[in-house]
Amino acid sequence: MKDPVRVYGVGTSAYGKQPHLSSSALASAAVTEAFEASGVERVDAAFVGTVFGASGVAQRALGPLGIVDIPIVTVENACASGTTAFHEACSAVAFGRYEHVLALGVEHMSTLFAGPIVPEETDSEGATGLAMPAMYAMAANRYRAVHGLTDEQMAWVAVKNYRHALGNPRAQRSGDFTVEEVLNSRMIADPLTVLQCSPISDGAAAAVVGPPRAGFSDVAVRTTSLGSGSLWDHRSSHVWSFELIQRVAGAALDEAGVDLADIDVLEVHDAFTIGEIVTTEAIGMAEEGGGGALAASGFTSLGGAQPVNPSGGLLGRGHPLGATGLAQIAEVVWQLQGRAGTRQVDDARLGLVETMGGGAAGVDGNACVVAVLEGST
């Protein structure tokens, strides 16, 4: 970052299928909580992440809260839309463009999707009818063929994240599932069972960012990094998005001057179990092919060396696309503030957020955003 940036406060709605609540109602809950936590009365601009939200969704959500007149820009980067909004907000503060900025993510999916999200017909994948679970299933099978991942290792990601979600009262899906229960749940796209797929979700999350301020122990944004994918070679031995995550996470850690080993808590993109496995490898927590064993070992569980997705992740907390990135930011901020309740990671000082967006467009991913945050304790 050029100049230092702080997160003043965060807020979220609950997550889940909430067809009776509008996007505006969900956003209102998140923004109101973020403002109350931040101690500021107004912001100079707002960046709003949404994927399927209609034109004007940001203005409809913010207007009734009195957030009008200021520049409002809606941003979209598939599942990374929320962290893109956060990245744009932090960059605007870091470069002196605005002082106080609101980043909001919001998505209302339950009224749009009865089944899985299907890529656009203009994608080669969409044209062949490949819905998202099918694409991840192909990645999982490719990965298993190369690395010998077992079904049980993959299921451990889900077991872990639903257990984590038990400590998160806003989570959509939680439980003390066994590996067998995960594997025996309804098959969606072989080898991915329904408990290995993040649920259709409605929700919102928000953060207020600004420069350092005296008298507050705000969470510091050590860096945020955003990259878009390279052209994707389907003959690659890597599954989709590996190189992009590796590149962006590496750049973020370099820029922050932080060793991965010093990160105390992570929220990463586990839209499907295979996603967390590939992501932890791409970030460097395990060797290639070692992500499944890592999850099964307890290393990434609450109480382990480097807990991943203490909120429950996308699997447990839920995955309202445009809100997800800011939901991850909110969780890590709460962790670094010591306000994460029964899911608190002990002595958490450094946190990392990673969100992957897209990848069905002939590139290695529409975007990946990685943020490194530091608590003041």
Add this chain to the structure above:
Amino acid sequence: MKDPVRVYGVGTSAYGKQPHLSSSALASAAVTEAFEASGVERVDAAFVGTVFGASGVAQRALGPLGIVDIPIVTVENACASGTTAFHEACSAVAFGRYEHVLALGVEHMSTLFAGPIVPEETDSEGATGLAMPAMYAMAANRYRAVHGLTDEQMAWVAVKNYRHALGNPRAQRSGDFTVEEVLNSRMIADPLTVLQCSPISDGAAAAVVGPPRAGFSDVAVRTTSLGSGSLWDHRSSHVWSFELIQRVAGAALDEAGVDLADIDVLEVHDAFTIGEIVTTEAIGMAEEGGGGALAASGFTSLGGAQPVNPSGGLLGRGHPLGATGLAQIAEVVWQLQGRAGTRQVDDARLGLVETMGGGAAGVDGNACVVAVLEGST
């Protein structure tokens, strides 16, 4: 602007119903022309405006051109999405965030809309079935009741802009229509006939921006300003968006240190004839109630004192939503470079672009962007 910004080059596709061409093909034409005109080989980031483009539309368009790896952010602000992309690109250069930035706008509407665009059902307007022409028609009738605008004055905007479009080989709709022909064309929403409504269009437009460079006579961005609307009071004697345009245009001219009287050429938001009338008043070219007489007087025609929409505007050039703002920028840049062919405004040195987006969300408008550009001659 904090630090000076230049437009290195612009490019556009043709405009019109082009269902045989994909978004990517349209974007490719615009971006290729903009790069050729700019003399740079690569950019450090891209902001892409689209309203209805699917997630990944930017990456699908840019990937095949080799524009990968860099940060790509899709932005949306209804009809002002293209100028929002331009504003974000210029701001990133002005604040030293990136050196060279691509702003792209792209929209493919002919495959989505057989009739008019209808606001979302979550808008009060959408819930009552009000399509965009109906909303503008209500504004026109309200305006006529207050100010006594005649049908003939309103039709003059269309007559002027279709005549202007005769000089624009990329325009969608042009002709030497009479006032009577405009008024006798098919009624869409009383008093707006079809020739008073901008057409459904497919197209793309792009600009490459960066800091000043030696040896080039690039067009200077004196300022860009982006604002979002206030809560809308339907009892106001102003029609929708007047205050927002007035506020943002005033701020842009102030910031640029430019008097409106010194502006040589304007491209403004004439999605419907009443739009240009209200906009020219809000900018300050006419008193309230005087915009119709202004258009009928020839003041805003090519050859007049301050030509408005020499490209044909949204009515003539076409209105591919997310592309429109950058299509306006491209036109003014060409005018300031003396490259506008038979529609060239003599000795054009200062130009103004105004785009309004939305307004069906309980606010005075989702966003308005105004840019002031200056040629180097």
